[in-house]
Amino acid sequence: xxxxxxxxxxxxxxxxxxxxxxxxxxxxxxxxxxxxxxxxxxxxxxxxxxxxxxxxxxxxxxxxxxxxxxxxxxxxxxxxxxxxxxxxxxxxxxxxxxxxxxxxxxxxxxxxxxxxxxxxxxxxxxxxxxxxxxxxx
Amino acid sequence: xxxxxxxxxxxxxxxxxxxxxxxxxxxxxxxxxxxxxxxxxxxxxxxxxxxxxxxxxxxxxxxxxxxxxxxxxxxxxxxxxxxxxxxxxxxxxxxxxxxxxxxxxxxxxxxxxxxxxxxxxxxxxxxxxxxxxxxxxxxxxxxxxxxx
Numbered sequence: 001x002x003x004x005x006x007x008x009x010x011x012x013x014x015x016x017x018x019x020x021x022x023x024x025x026x027x028x029x030x031x032x033x034x035x036x037x038x039x040x041x042x043x044x045x046x047x048x049x050x051x052x053x054x055x056x057x058x059x060x061x062x063x064x065x066x067x068x069x070x071x072x073x074x075x076x077x078x079x080x081x082x083x084x085x086x087x088x089x090x091x092x093x094x095x096x097x098x099x100x101x102x103x104x105x106x107x108x109x110x111x112x113x114x115x116x117x118x119x120x121x122x123x124x125x126x127x128x129x130x131x132x133x134x135x136x137x
Numbered sequence: 138x139x140x141x142x143x144x145x146x147x148x149x150x151x152x153x154x155x156x157x158x159x160x161x162x163x164x165x166x167x168x169x170x171x172x173x174x175x176x177x178x179x180x181x182x183x184x185x186x187x188x189x190x191x192x193x194x195x196x197x198x199x200x201x202x203x204x205x206x207x208x209x210x211x212x213x214x215x216x217x218x219x220x221x222x223x224x225x226x227x228x229x230x231x232x233x234x235x236x237x238x239x240x241x242x243x244x245x246x247x248x249x250x251x252x253x254x255x256x257x258x259x260x261x262x263x264x265x266x267x268x269x270x271x272x273x274x275x276x277x278x279x280x281x282x283x284x285x
Contacts, residue, residue, distance in 0.1 A: 002186055043228060044142065044144050044228050044229065044230040045230060045233070046226070046229055046230070046233035046236075076240070077233065077236065078224075078226075078229065078233045078236060078237050078240075080241075081223060081224070081225055082220075082223070083223065083225055083249055083252055084188075086185050086186050087186060087187075087188055087220065088186040088187065088188075091187075091188035091219070091220045094188075094219065094220060095220050098218070098220075098222075098241065099222075099240065099241050107225055107252070108252065109251050109252030110225075110251040110252065
């Protein structure tokens, strides 16, 4: 299975870099998503990303005041990107492990295709197992 | 940083890296680095769905020399980083290029421009870029830049 088979859709929610952790929490819950893309401030700036895990592990676990803590302190910036759609998902998983992230932005040339998450990789691996089992029977 | 900050395009180097087979020994990799005067080597992929790897002087020093292993016995495939760390936005501020290196703990990042291979950026490129910007700023002020 290759990277192009698991890129699902480019749906994502964006917040401003000036947002607080509580803004981010509200945006995540209301949009039923587990990550947010953080907009850049100027053209030379990088996009950032913050996941549910970043918020739980950081400000929430430390008992910080969510309304005053800036989301940027716990965001990952710049994004981890991949642009080779022929890559086996094994290498996608390896990339996630190397970089310690769960979301990777996928580009085809200059077009943004979407984010792949650890769940997408897991689903792909599971369907592969099912397929091989089916052929044996 | 000064008013006009540096971007990735200012520091990226457009050269081709020498390639080394994944089954070659680390000793051969060191020799190839010396001969080509490049401190990173590309490891080609075996088929279309495989990923490229890269082996740098940092890999060799931390994973072979510092561990007390014999360079003639260790294979390149055991110390290389794979898949490559890439950046695709040429107008990225230099700060975020450095941050990407720090986040992923690599010293060579492969740069693509809209899907096409463009070049490499290493920690040396970043330092060089900063140094040149510093020197330009000094010259504009009319001060002779004295290097240490």
